[in-house]
Amino acid sequence: MSSGSVKKRPRRSSLQPSSPMASPVSPTFWKKGSVLLPLFMVLCVLMLFFVTPNTSRKSMFEVSSTRIYSIEVVNEFPHDPNAFTQGLLYGGNDTLFESTGLYHQSSVRKVVLQTGKVEILHKMDSSYFGEGLTLLGERLFQVTWLKKTGFIYDRYNLSKRGTFTHQMQDGWGLTTDGKILFGSDGSSTLYQLDPKTFKVIGKGDVKYKGHDVYNINELEFINGEVWANIWQTDCIARISHKDGTVLGWILLNELRENLIAAGNIQIDVLNGIAWDRENNRLFGKLWPKLYEIKLHPSSGPSQGTIEQLCLRKPFRFV
Ligand SMILES: *[C@@H]1O[C@H](CO)[C@@H](O)[C@H](O)[C@H]1NC(C)=O
Numbered sequence: 001m002s003s004g005s006v007k008k009r010p011r012r013s014s015l016q017p018s019s020p021m022a023s024p025v026s027p028t029f030w031k032k033g034s035v036l037l038p039l040f041m042v043l044c045v046l047m048l049f050f051v052t053p054n055t056s057r058k059s060m061f062e063v064s065s066t067r068i069y070s071i072e073v074v075n076e077f078p079h080d081p082n083a084f085t086q087g088l089l090y091g092g093n094d095t096l097f098e099s100t101g102l103y104h105q106s107s108v109r110k111v112v113l114q115t116g117k118v119e120i121l122h123k124m125d126s127s128y129f130g131e132g133l134t135l136l137g138e139r140l141f142q143v144t145w146l147k148k149t150g151f152i153y154d155r156y157n158l159s160k161r162g163t164f165t166h167q168m169q170d171g172w173g174l175t176t177d178g179k180i181l182f183g184s185d186g187s188s189t190l191y192q193l194d195p196k197t198f199k200v201i202g203k204g205d206v207k208y209k210g211h212d213v214y215n216i217n218e219l220e221f222i223n224g225e226v227w228a229n230i231w232q233t234d235c236i237a238r239i240s241h242k243d244g245t246v247l248g249w250i251l252l253n254e255l256r257e258n259l260i261a262a263g264n265i266q267i268d269v270l271n272g273i274a275w276d277r278e279n280n281r282l283f284g285k286l287w288p289k290l291y292e293i294k295l296h297p298s299s300g301p302s303q304g305t306i307e308q309l310c311l312r313k314p315f316r317f318v
């Protein structure tokens with residue numbers, strides 16, 4: 001899915017935070033965030049990461065200690081600042097597929113990585129809010145916010161090839177290991193979906209040190225792990241799809257802080273991760289540009305704790 005803070009912002013009054021979670025993130029902290037957020041604009045950024053291939057392999061054998069990564073920006077690319085990125089994936093050949101949100105503005109796009117040029121744009125019906133997107137075979141699969149309806153598109157011309165109904169509470173994120181779909185609905189649950197029937201064939205809660213990790217957002221399947229943007233944070237969780245354990249955290253708060261310090265006051269939440277399997281490149285989004293980023297193992301956040309930075313209370317929009 002996506003991102004969200006913005007999209008979901010207009011519905012804030014209807015939010016029903018569920019039971020307080022056992023984390024140091026105080027209600028005040030959250031409230032403050034939501035008051036400040038309306039100052040940000042409905043725009044996103046794309047980030048492009050670069051991953052050293054052996055880090056994730058190592059993490060498979062060190063599930064007991066969560067690894068933490070900081071990032072280094074090694075490249076920047078242009079990105080349509082009006083694209084409210086909710087789903088992102090790398091389609092090979094320097095091409096990105098992107099799902100954008102907001103009512104009346106939602107779309108599926110084929111975008112040239114280097115230039116940000118939108119090669120093909122499929123405009124969605126104005127009543128749909130585009131969310132997570134994934135590519136399986138020749139088809140793109142997309143979920144939508146606050147609806148259980150998803151869409152299937154031809155990967156070459158983005159023509160609509162079908163619709164589906166899923167069983168998640170909402171449609172936020174979508175990815176695939178090439179066989180099944182993984183989905184998120186903003187809760188702490190990571191779903192496994194059959195790509196033909198769209199039935200839930202497995203699910204589990206994402207956990208970090210005993211805490212449920214809520215607001216699981218845009219997803220990407222990378223080297224046997226599911227990577228997820230955590231909505232309303234600058235964190236990406238590296239999740240074991242076998243048991244939901246958070247294997248690692250990628251901290252992007254400094255990138256966002258630096259962008260704001262540089263005058264980009266309209267930055268929205270991080271959202272969107274894409275992975276180039278052949279070149280070990282990882283892409284993600286943040287407004288207003290696309291960044292290529294390298295991961296560095298880190299001993300921990302420079303300020304605060306992982307719980308404060310990466311865990312939020314659950315939100316319900318439906
Ligand atoms: C890659 O993209 C270029 C430029 O759009 C195109 O000419 C070429 O045919 C594409 N190659 C493949 C294998 O899709």
Ligand SMILES: *[C@@H]1O[C@H](CO)[C@@H](O)[C@H](O)[C@H]1NC(C)=O
Nearest residue numbers: 138154155156157158159160
């Ligand atoms: C899109 O491509 C598919 C084949 O991949 C074709 O069947 C379909 O007619 C095309 N749609 C449009 C609108 O060009």
